[in-house]
Amino acid sequence: MKKDLISYTIHLADSALILGHRNSEWCGHGPVLEQDIAITNISLDLIGQARNFYQYAAQLTGNNTTEDTLAYLRDAREFKNCLLTELPNGDWAVTVLRQFFFSAYQYLLYQQLQHSSDTQLAAIAEKSLKEVTYHLRWSSEWVIRLGDGTSESRQRILNAIEDLWMFTGELFKPADYEIEATAKGFGVNAELLKNDWLQNIKAIFEEATLPVPDENAWMQTGGKTGSHTEHLGFILADMQFLQRTYPGCEW
Amino acid sequence: MVETENINTQAIWKILEDVYDPEVPVLSVIDLGIIRDVSIDNPPSGDGGILVTITPTYTGCPAMDVISMNIRFALIQNGYKKVNIKTILSPAWTTEWMSETGKEKLKSYGIAPPKAMQSVCTPGIFQQEEAVQCPLCNSYHTKLISRFGSTACKALYQCEDCKEPFDYFKCH
DSSP: OHHHHHHHHHHHHHHHHHHHHHHHTTTTTOSSHHHHHHHHHHHHHHHHHHHHHHHHHHHHHOTTOOHHHHHHSOOGGGOOOOHHHHSOOOSHHHHHHHHHHHHHHHHHHHHHHTTOSSHHHHHHHHHHHHHHHHHHHHHHHHHHHHHTSOHHHHHHHHHHHHHHGGGTGGGGSOOHHHHHHHHTTSSOOGGGGHHHHHHHHHHHHHHTTOOOOOTTSOOOOOGGGTOOOTHHHHHHHHHHHHHHHSTTOOO | OOOGGGOOHHHHHHHHTTOBOSSSTTOBHHHHTOEEEEEEOOTTTSOSSEEEEEOOSSTTOTHHHHHHHHHHHHHHHTTOOOEEEEEOOSSOOOGGGSOHHHHHHHHHHTEEOOOSSOOOOSOOTTOOOSOOOOTTTOOSOEEEEESOOSSTTEEEEEETTTOOEEEEEOOO
């Protein structure tokens, strides 16, 4: 029970942290100042969510585990984030589409998770849901602006759909610890979120005049169980360098 | 030092009125509505010190650690030796918990206070908050520039009359 609860909590934390880190790479590089601030605010929210989940996982794990050892001292194979969250930022279209796909998923996930039998997971979900609501609205609006914008913006978001679509299937394909989490009542059945997620994607894509890709297309998986794309190692090298080189360093 | 039997929680609340948010320095932690409870951490489970229960505004708000430290300092300075601070997440913080004096302080500081009713806390696209009042010229003729502002809790607005950009402490 405890092992599955820890794995499940770390999985939720890892997805939030890695996407938060990716978005933070935009800091100082956003297309305009207001959107630079928006994407970094979203980063902050995601990293805040990750901290809450890591703190809880650390408390459950014991043995001097802390939120920092979980974030900074695990290797790529131990990370359980969804592949979608680790993909490179690409252009603005890739970044906002990645956020839209993930926020639409997180919105449904946290709506369910706030009724978890585990009171701490429920509390984190309840708190985070308010923030994810903003992320979902913001990213939906950008998908519409780009899709129904100029021929250049449209082409870019079409390319982004082409690049990202095959990483969306993993969100709804549960890993073993998610299946256990659902069976024991503290986790959310990810498979059951898929229909509502697709409905939301279709509604926004229709508004954006974008074609909806085939939902039965082949999907890439593996992130939830530690088989990552080549990109995660680079993120960890960047993120963990200081703690690996100067263990226990603080400022 | 104040002994356990002499701790008066009303006095603690009074001290907390002078602990300010480092990001919005006109607001005290009481104004913000983030102090959820003040009690005595009674033995055997507790150490007889003060237990202050706080809740974060936003999960990633970097001010929370500083606020927590400042609460501790303020109480220690006032002679309370054992101070425990507990963070809870549920029920989630809402701008409805902000005090009326807090809202007035925000306005005179140049930040539009959150409206009484949460009107746009749903994922529906392209929503506009109704009539956010410009804190400088009081015009309601304002427009949203970005949902995300200089800190997690604020949105960026501009007044169409006096043309000044301003922060709006958004409903949450």
